[in-house]
Amino acid sequence: MTLCWWRLGARRAQQGAYTIFFVAVLGLLTLLAVRSMTTSTVNSVRLTSNTHSATEGFLAAEEAMAQGMEWLASSSNSYTTHLWPSAPHTVATPLSFPIVNMGGQTTSRAYTLSFGFEAGPPGESLLKVIGRAASSTGQGATVSQWVSLNTLLQPSALDAPLVVAGCLNVASGTPDIYADLVPHNDTLDYITYYRGPTRRTALNGTAGSPCDEGTGSQPEEGAAEAPESIWRLNSHLVGTQSGRFANSAEPIGLSQYSGGDLWPRIFTESRDWFDDLRVNQPNALADMNIYYWNGAAPAPGSAPDTGQTWPNTIQKRSNGSTQWPNNTATFDYGGAPQPGDTFSAWGTFANPAVIIYRGAGCPNLGFQSSGSYIIIGVLYIEGASNPENAALACTADEWQRFMMLGTLIINGDLKILKKNLEIISAEVGGIYDTKLFPVTGVYGTAGTWKVQEN
Amino acid sequence: MQLKGVRSLIAGKAVWGFSLTELMVAIAIGSFIALAGTTFYVTTVGSSKDVYDAAARTEQIYSPAASLLDDIRRAGYRGTPAALSSYLLTTQGFGASAGDEGDFPAIEFGTSGAPTMSGATTTDCVLVSYVQQHTCAAGDGVAGCAGAGTVVQVHHRFGYRLRNHVLEATAGVHPGEYSGGAPVSGCTAPPATAPWVPVTRLGDVFVDTFTVELINENIADGDNDCVLGVAGAAPCDTYGNTSLQACGSTALSCRIDRLYKVTLCAYPKSIDNQCANDPDDKIYVELYAKPRNAVLIQAAAS
Incomplete structure (x- = not known):
């Protein structure tokens, strides 16, 4: 009955051996099972x-x-x-x-x-x-x-560099419009400016009466000048040349539409849409490169798009030195940007600006100590009250060195005095693409x- | 004395050996484990083969189903906007009957033409068309080819049908794009026709059911997206009671969005009509597809 310690120890060792053996066998079986299932599953997963x-x-x-x-x-x-x-x-x-x-x-x-x-x-x-x-x-x-x-912008919004709801009168000065890229001899297949059929205001006569520019595009010799003469437009060598286009740096292509409010002709969205953004979402307006000028234009020195380089495709040459069609589109003031020059403007060639101005008349866009106004895009000017009546009387007598590349729209009558503006059309300026404007x-x-x- | 010695000897040695009982128990357990292991191994190997075979069958069904879904999604692509305008001008609104979806319907059911909710809605043969690039070969007869190597944009047609429990497919330039004789690739083309090739093997899988079904369509005025047949505020109320048959009249352009259901049922056996009985290893696929390009029908010139 003596219980020896080594026999107990041997039995413990034997039981451990069995356990290890069974565990090992079960482990191997488990591994085999897992491996088989894993292979099947992996194949299925790869397919899926x-x-x-x-x-x-x-x-x-x-x-x-x-x-x-x-x-x-x-x-x-x-x-x-x-x-x-x-x-x-x-x-x-x-x-x-x-x-x-x-x-x-x-x-x-x-x-x-x-x-x-x-x-x-x-x-x-x-x-x-x-x-x-x-x-x-x-x-x-x-x-x-x-x-x-x-x-x-409406598809036709950029067709003409100048759009006037009523009548245009170039009373003095020699404003320039470069409307066309391709020279033509005696035919016009482009539009220098659109206008309505009748006067919207009493700026040059009786409101509602037909526009009267005289005949042709030259001053009427021996006759009183027409109330809304336009012969000074693009005219630099008055009286020294003969022929229809000889006086002009570029002939004038006039087109007339049925008249009335210009807003729906230029924009696809309503005034309410614009006013809602202007009042409630000014940041959204800024994101779209749309500006609202309320009664006055900010100083030209505050033009937001700075550091731009004037492209080589728009060369500067002095007007009058070369007769159209050899002349090239240009802003021809002293100090105007030339190819390679750095300048500031409202709008860029890649992101042109849309500016809406509302006031009692037209803003002062003349040269100031901080620079000249340069706008790339669309400038739409209308009356502050009842703008849908298209009854703005715009007297542009202070637009010295105002440079517009794109389209200038006056929702009323326009009278240009003394100081010259210059407009390069969207086509000539390389922005004739409504897709460049806000979408x-x-x-x-x-x-x-x-x-x-x- | 001797017995005592043997006992003593046995007693001394038994500690280090196995008794008969122990051996029997060990053999029984070992046999059980070996049997279980062998059974498990055989079962696993068989199961793996089953999985492989099932995967092969599944692949044969899913591949054409996925391809059909891709084609339905691409159906109705007409090329550039200019090509689209040209296509619409030459197919609708110039003498074609109202509701006609043109010479190259995005999706055709069998020989019944473009499906409509009021007409053919289910088929075991579907033809899908869209524009693709075609590199011309000498004498290939494709209209517009200016010589071998030139590239033209032409409508291609992709077909899927069930014939004798085998899925068949075809792909190529649409027959309407040939200037001469075109390959026979319509739904009723005989089995030996070259453009139709089997994409499943009867020995692997028995395709019991293949259906493509038009389950929903939304017809809208092409100019203002007002849904036809649903009266609403102006201008939608103008067309409140108009149906597809009015599309392409002088007054109405239409834009049609459609949703299709593709159903496939197959199994390894060769007995017909067993899908409802849920046979072993049944493969059942039910997929929904919507063309990304809506069908356009242009108003006729007034």
């Missing part, structure tokens, strides 16, 4: 994952394209800064899709989104928006769609969505 990631890529590309459309519609952004494929815009935050991996842990697959634009035919508000998504593992997709832009809506064109093959 490939299908899933392809769908993800398309969804991400659609998101990129949608962001491109929002980018176009929501601010003063210009499509020209992100042409596809040379300069795409990369979205700062990648788009991530959650993934539950084999260990049950949630990770993510991120797609870098980018979008860009391709311009449609000139003069049409069509753009192709391209969206691309790419993951770090090379998955991704590219989709595109043509969109129609609801631009703030208030982007609409996909059905039938033009596609998966890009590259």
Whole structure:
């Protein structure tokens, strides 16, 4: 009955051996089972994952394209800064899709989104928006769609450099308008200015009576000058040349429309839309490069778009030295920007400005000690009260060295005295594209969505 | 004395060996484990093969289904806006009957033309069209080709049909884009027709059901997006009672959005009409697809 300690110890060792043996066998079986199940599951997951990631890529590309459309519609952004494929815009935050991996842990697959634009035919508000998504593992997709832009400007808003609701009278001075890029000899297929059929005010006669510019584009010899003569416009060598166009740096192409309020002819949105933004969302207005001048123009030294470089495509030459059509579009004041010069203006060539002025008459846009007024875009001037009547009497007798590149609109009658303004049309100035101006809506064109093959 | 010695000997040695009972128990447990392991191994190997076969069958079904979804999504792409305008001018509004969706309908059901909610709504053959780039080859007969190597934008057609429980597909330039004889690729083309090729193998999978169904459409005025048939505030009330058949009249351009359902049912056996009985290894796919390009019908010239 003696219980020896070594026998107890041996039995303990034996029981441990069995345990280890069974555990080892069970462990091996477990490993085998897990391995088999894992292999099957991995294969299934790979199949599913490939299908899933392809769908993800398309969804991400659609998101990129949608962001491109929002980018176009929501601010003063210009499509020209992100042409596809040379300069795409990369979205700062990648788009991530959650993934539950084999260990049950949630990770993510991120797609870098980018979008860009391709311009449609000139003069049409069509753009192709391209969206691309790419993951770090090379998955991704590219989709595109043509969109129609609801631009703030009507399609014809930039057709003429000067638009007057009533009548134009160049009473003195020699203002210049460069309306056309292509020289013509005896034909005019462009418009120097639009005007209405009748006087809107008593600025030059009886309101409601027809505009009277005399005959032709020269002073009427031996006759009293017409109430609304325009022969001084573009005229630099009066009386020294003969012929229809000889007196002119560029012939005048006049076009008449039915008359009335100019706002709906220029803008696609209503005055209420503008006033709502002006009062309630001034930052949104600023984002769109739209300015409101209430009764007075800010000093030219406060022009917001500083540090611009005057392009080589608009050369400066002195008027009168070379007769049109050899003359080149220019602002020909002393101190006006020349190719390569740095200047400040309202608006840029990539983002032209829209300025709405309301007042009792026209603002003083003359030269000041802080500089000259340079506007790139559209300047729309109308009366402070009842502007829809288009009854502004605008006397521009203080527009010394005022430089306008784009379109000047006077919702009433315009009388130019003494001081010369200069206008370069949107076409000559390279901004003849309403897509460059604020966009208030982007609409996909059905039938033009596609998966890009590259 | 001797017995005592043996006992003593046995008693001394037994500590280090196994008794018969122990051996029997060990063998029984070992046999059980070996049997279980073997069974498990055989089952696992068989299961892996089943999984592989199922994956192969699934892939045969899912690949054409995914491809069809992609094609439906791309259906109706007409090219650039200028090409779209040209297409609309030459297909609608110039003598074509109202409601006609043109020479290259985005989606056709069998031989019944473009589907409508009031007409053909289900098919086992669907043809999808959209514009793609085509590199011309000498004598390929594609209209607009100016010689081998030139590239033209033409409508392509992609077809999917069920024939003798095998899914078949076709892809190529739309027959309407040939200036000469075009390959026969319509839904009723005989099985031996070259453009139609099988995309499933009957030995692997028996496709019992393949249907494409138009389950919803939204017809809107192309000018103001007012939904036809729903009276509303002006200008929508003008077209409150107008149907698809008025689209393309002198007064009405239309924009039609459609939603399709694709159903596929297949299994490994070769017995017809078993999907409702849920046979083993049944593969059932039900997918929804919407073309990203709406169908456009332009108003006729007045």
